[in-house]
Amino acid sequence: MGQIYAVSACLLAGIAAGVFCEPFAAVSALTRERARAVSVLSDILYGVAAAAAFVCIATAFSLPDLRFYMLFFCGLGFLLWNRSFHRILAFFAIKLYNKYRSGCKRRLLRLTRKICRKKNLKKLS
Secondary structure, three states: OOHHHHHHHHHHHHHHHHHHHHHHHHHHHHHOOOOHHHHHHHHHHHHHHHHHHHHHHHHHOOOOOOOHHHHHHHHHHHHHHHHHHHHHHHHHHHHHHHHHHHHHHHHHHHHHHHHHHHOOOOOOO
16 A cells, blocks of 8 residues: 555544544533533543544555554644534534524514414514
8 A cells, every 4th residue: 555545544534533523522511610520531532432443444444554644644634624624514503503593583483473463462573
C-alpha cells in the first residue's frame, strides 16, 4: 500500500473520530457541572471509541506499522471535521430547528384563530 492510501485512511480515521466525538461531547457538556464523574467517563469512552475506529480502519486498509505521520494525519482529519464539517452540520441543524419552530408557531396561531372563530371570540393578534 502506498503512502497516499495510508494518508487517506488516516484522514478518514480522524474524521471518524470527529463523528464519534459528537455524542460524547454532548453528554460531557450536559453533565459537566452536575456529575463530574459522568463527564470524565464520557471522555474516556470517547478515547476508547476513537482508538477502536483507528484500529478498525488501519486493519481494513492494511496500514503498515504505526508511524508519526499517521498520528499527524489522524489529528488533521479530526481538525478537518471540527473546523469545517462540524460547523456546516451545526449551521444546517440550526436552520432546520428555526424552520421547525417557526412552522410550529404558525400552526399554533392558525389553530388559535380557528378556535376563536368557532367560539365567536375576538381574534388574537
